[in-house]
Amino acid sequence: MHPLIQHIQKITAAPEIEDDLILSFFETKTFRKKGILQEEGKRCSLYFFVVKGCLRLFFTDHNGTEQTLQFALEDWWMTDLAAFRSERPSAYTIQALEVTEVLAISSRNYELLLSKFPVMEKYFRLVYERAYAASLLRIQLISRMPKDEFYDLFQSRYPAFIQRIPQKVLASFLGFTPEYLSELRKNKVKGKENQ
Amino acid sequence: MHPLIQHIQKITAAPEIEDDLILSFFETKTFRKKGILQEEGKRCSLYFFVVKGCLRLFFTDHNGTEQTLQFALEDWWMTDLAAFRSERPSAYTIQALEVTEVLAISSRNYELLLSKFPVMEKYFRLVYERAYAASLLRIQLISRMPKDEFYDLFQSRYPAFIQRIPQKVLASFLGFTPEYLSELRKNKVKGKENQ
DNA sequence: TACCTTTCTTAAACCAGCTTAAGTTTTCCC
DNA sequence: GGGAAAACTTAAGCTGGTTTAAGAAAGGTA
Numbered sequence: 537m538h539p540l541i542q543h544i545q546k547i548t549a550a551p552e553i554e555d556d557l558i559l560s561f562f563e564t565k566t567f568r569k570k571g572i573l574q575e576e577g578k579r580c581s582l583y584f585f586v587v588k589g590c591l592r593l594f595f596t597d598h599n600g601t602e603q604t605l606q607f608a609l610e611d612w613w614m615t616d617l618a619a620f621r622s623e624r625p626s627a628y629t630i631q632a633l634e635v636t637e638v639l640a641i642s643s644r645n646y647e648l649l650l651s652k653f654p655v656m657e658k659y660f661r662l663v664y665e666r667a668y669a670a671s672l673l674r675i676q677l678i679s680r681m682p683k684d685e686f687y688d689l690f691q692s693r694y695p696a697f698i699q700r701i702p703q704k705v706l707a708s709f710l711g712f713t714p715e716y717l718s719e720l721r722k723n724k725v726k727g728k729e730n731q
Numbered sequence: 732m733h734p735l736i737q738h739i740q741k742i743t744a745a746p747e748i749e750d751d752l753i754l755s756f757f758e759t760k761t762f763r764k765k766g767i768l769q770e771e772g773k774r775c776s777l778y779f780f781v782v783k784g785c786l787r788l789f790f791t792d793h794n795g796t797e798q799t800l801q802f803a804l805e806d807w808w809m810t811d812l813a814a815f816r817s818e819r820p821s822a823y824t825i826q827a828l829e830v831t832e833v834l835a836i837s838s839r840n841y842e843l844l845l846s847k848f849p850v851m852e853k854y855f856r857l858v859y860e861r862a863y864a865a866s867l868l869r870i871q872l873i874s875r876m877p878k879d880e881f882y883d884l885f886q887s888r889y890p891a892f893i894q895r896i897p898q899k900v901l902a903s904f905l906g907f908t909p910e911y912l913s914e915l916r917k918n919k920v921k922g923k924e925n926q
Numbered sequence: 927t928a929c930c931t932t933t934c935t936t937a938a939a940c941c942a943g944c945t946t947a948a949g950t951t952t953t954c955c956c
Numbered sequence: 957g958g959g960a961a962a963a964c965t966t967a968a969g970c971t972g973g974t975t976t977a978a979g980a981a982a983g984g985t986a
Contacts, residue, residue, distance in 0.1 A: 595871075603875050605867065617864040650856075657852045661845070664859035669812040671866040672800065676790075679873050679906045680798050683943075703964070711874040716943055718965050878973075898934065911973055913935050 539587050540639055543611050547662050550655045558656070561649045562639040567632040580619035580626035582640045586612050589636025592705060593628045604709040607633075609697070613663065620646075633701055683712050687720055734782050735834055738806050742857050745850045753851070756844045757834040762827040775814035775821035777835045781807050784831025787900060788823045799904040802828075804892070808858065815841075828896055878907050879915055 540562070541555040562585070567573060573584060576595060584591065591608040593616070605628070608614035616626040620643055641649070649656050677686055687710055691698055698706060707717040735757070736750040757780070762768060768779060771790060779786065786803040788811070800823070803809035811821040815838055836844070844851050872881055882905055886893055893901060902912040 597875060603871075605871055617860065618868065621860065621864070650853075654849055654852070657849070657856055658845075661852055661856035661859060664856060664863050665812065665816065668859050668863040668866060669816070671863060671870065673813065675866065675870060675873065676798075676800055678870065680792065702962095713944060714964070715945080715966085719943090719967095722965080897932095899932095908974060909934070910936085910975080914937095914973090917935080 539611065540585055544655065544659050548655055548659050550658075553655060554653070558649065558653060559639075561645040562641050564637065565640050566635070566637045569632060569634055571632045571636075572629065573632065573638070574616070574626050574628070574630040576627065576629045577625050580616045580624065581642055583613065583615040583620055583643070583646055584608070584630070585639040585641075586610055586614065587637040587639060589638075590633040590700065591630055591636060591638075592633055592701075592709075593630050594708070595628050602705075602708060604705050607697075607701075607709065633705070678711055683710065683716070684720055684723075686710060687717070688724075734806065735780055739850065739854050743850055743854050745853075748850060749848070753844065753848065754834075756840045757836050759832065760835050761830070761832045764827060764829055766827045766831075767824065768827065768833070769811070769821050769823070769825035771822065771824045772820050775811050775819070776837055778808065778810040778815055778838070778841055779803070779825070780834040780836075781805055781809065782832040782834060784833075785828040785895065786825055786831060786833075787828055787896075787904075788825050789903070790823050797900075797903060799900050802892075802896075802904065828900070873906055878905065878911070879918075881905060882912070882915055883919075 538555065538559060540559065541553055544550065544553055544558075564587075565573075567589075573591065574580060574582070586608045588610060591612075591614050592604050593606040593608075593614060594602045594604040597603050606614065614630060616628045616630075618624075619626045623643065650660065677689065681689070690710060703717055704714040707714045710717070733750065733754060735754070736748055739745065739748055739753075759782075760768075762784075768786065769775060769777070781803045783805060786809050787799050788801040788803075788809060789797045789799040792798050801809065809825060811823045811825075813819075814821045818838065845855065872884065876884070885905060898912055899909040902909045905912070
């Protein structure tokens with residue numbers, strides 16, 4: 537069974553899903569490492585579901601530094617949601633961090649899918665409900681927790697993921713500079729040695 | 732027509748809504764200024780829709796300082812969503828900043844409401860879709876923008892709201908100390924005088 | 927009106943995290 | 957395999973924002 541259908545079933549607990557019909561609204565695409573799925577400033581017409589691999593969403597700040605705001609692993613959705621829903625240009629770039637296979641849906645098909653299948657309305661309601669709750673927790677962590685503790689927490693929660701991504705991308709996601717991350721790592725190693 | 736029904740109509744563009752039936756799932760409650768709607772650590776069994784007034788959601792950090800993470804004005808929903816959906820104790824306190832009237836719904840009724848009325852499934856899907864998009868923008872602003880600029884932006888976007896809330900609450904929402912906010916305000920006044 | 931409590935301001939000392947810059951290691955790709 | 961580019965490290969100096977502490981203003985209550 538397709539990973540998207542499995543995910544819908546897992547989230548909604550629906551007993552039966554018209555899988556072929558639902559999948560016909562999507563197009564499968566594969567991107568190589570560092571491939572660009574969405575360019576900053578261009579019309580944002582696609583919404584991506586990650587089947588295999590890893591994406592990141594970022595923008596370039598006034599110093600020319602890339603600021604990563606989000607990652608998407610398997611079973612995650614990614615787009616510039618505000619732009620996608622309002623048919624405006626994307627404020628962000630979306631890039632593959634590894635070879636990545638996605639399902640892509642157009643905004644027209646997204647509307648159709650939701651209006652035709654009540655289970656999809658429920659699915660996205662639940663997906664957003666969770667994503668919104670997670671996003672609030674993230675605001676708390678990123679803005680109220682000392683940066684070194686935030687790094688520790690992230691490391692303990694996603695140890696495998698940290699191995700998969702460049703450190704400067706991780707640093708910008710966590711909200712600090714690569715230099716500072718380097719220093720943190722050095723201190724952690726020292727800490728361990730002294731135990 | 733009740734503000735909630737108006738809001739559902741506005742968001743979903745539904746032609747007709749079974750308003751009395753839907754409203755029967757809720758209970759109206761009124762809280763005085765500084766009244767507590769939800770206590771940190773207690774079971775989170777209610778979800779609030781603000782009819783009139785203003786709420787805030789906060790927690791107390793290890794220094795004993797109250798950290799405000801969210802406000803809710805008219806037509807906004809508020810609860811500790813993660814706790815509400817999982818029936819766990821709330822990580823936050825919810826308090827009225829003014830005399831506030833809300834609609835409250837229990838988690839059982841929330842489930843029933845969504846399963847019985849497709850329009851409510853669509854309504855919450857859209858509410859969360861927007862809230863999630865807004866939350867991501869907020870992460871960008873709070874973590875990548877200099878604090879003085881973030882204050883300016885907030886001030887220009889919600890000038891009336893700033894008058895309604897204590898400055899120390901605003902400071903903690905924006906992610907800095909009341910002392911620093913005081914300094915920013917002083918500098919703004921100076922800036923204007925020199926124009 | 928007076929008293930107590932909370933909020934807001936001011937200013938000096940301090941520090942977490944940034945900037946800059948140079949060196950080292952790894953990756954990319956011809 | 958070799959050369960260039962990109963990623964990572966290290967360390968010194970700096971700055972935006974916190975901490976601390978004290979006084980002034982505002983709000984609540986009798």
